[in-house]
Amino acid sequence: MPRRVEIILGPTGVGKSAYAIKRALEVGSPVINCDSRQIYKELCIGTAAPSRRDMATVKHYFTRCIPITRNYTAGIYEADALALVNKLFDQGHETLVMCGGSMMYIDAFCYGLDDFPEVPLQLRQHLMECLREDGVESLAAQLKELDPVSYEELDLSNGQRVIRALEVSMYTGQPFSSFKTRSFKERDFEIVKIGLERPREELYERINQRVLQMMRRGLEAEARRMLPYRDLPALQTVGYKEMFDYFDGVTDREEAIRRIQVNTRHYAKRQLTWWRRDSGIIWKNAAELNA
DSSP: OOOEEEEEEOSTTSSHHHHHHHHHHHHTOOEEEOOTTTTBTTOOTTTTOOOHHHHHHSOEESSSOBOTTSOOOHHHHHHHHHHHHHHHHHTTOSEEEEEOOOHHHHHHHHHOOOOOOOOOHHHHHHHHHHHHHHOHHHHHHHHHHHOHHHHHHSOTTOHHHHHHHHHHHHHHSSOGGGGOOOOOOOOSSEEEEEEEEOOHHHHHHHHHHHHHHHHHHTHHHHHHHTGGGTTSGGGOSTTHHHHHHHHTTSSOHHHHHHHHHHHHHHHHHHHHHHHHTOTTOEEEEHHHHTO
């Protein structure tokens, strides 16, 4: 039997974690996380990280293991995840289960990333401050001047993506887009992508209810603990940004909750738009798989 990695992907809130654990038990695999926020030690409630019970049921890798102060990128994840799966294959595993919703992490693992230059942390921190003080529109305007190609290609509502393109363009003096070769790296194992989906209204209601559950579990207290680190890339995340606005007096608590729900639904829509372009994904009904 050929070595293979099954990647359970889909929009936030669809039920990926439950099915990944079920599938991992069926094939005798651990669960390899490919969610770029669940990887951080300090972010538990706001990222819907697996519970202690889940992690006791099946061994999880890349879950709550990296401090938020570390600049952990999709490129680093690619190298770490490839090293892990090859180690597990050598130990005798034939099928491995990977689970998550981070498009860049999944693409990095499946196809590899282009080699982008390292940028000084001070420049990134400066741009993060500009993002918080002036908004993403100001940064997008700068990107349009330096790299019109990336300006047209990127989701300009995603501040992190805009900053990444802008910092490379500013630091190197060359457009971020010029570093993209779009060449895929070969993997010596089979990759099967299984996408989970639900009817839109059902998915959105699950998202709304999950946000309320996060609040009951203590998202507000978790976000308050993260206030000193609010400008780090790890905290540019739905759930925390809205809480920070509430703490700053920009919104009240109820409005912050509503914005988390709305922005999470928007993120789910962007995830689906991204993956619908991939004809290789096998789409399945999450409710039937998790029954």
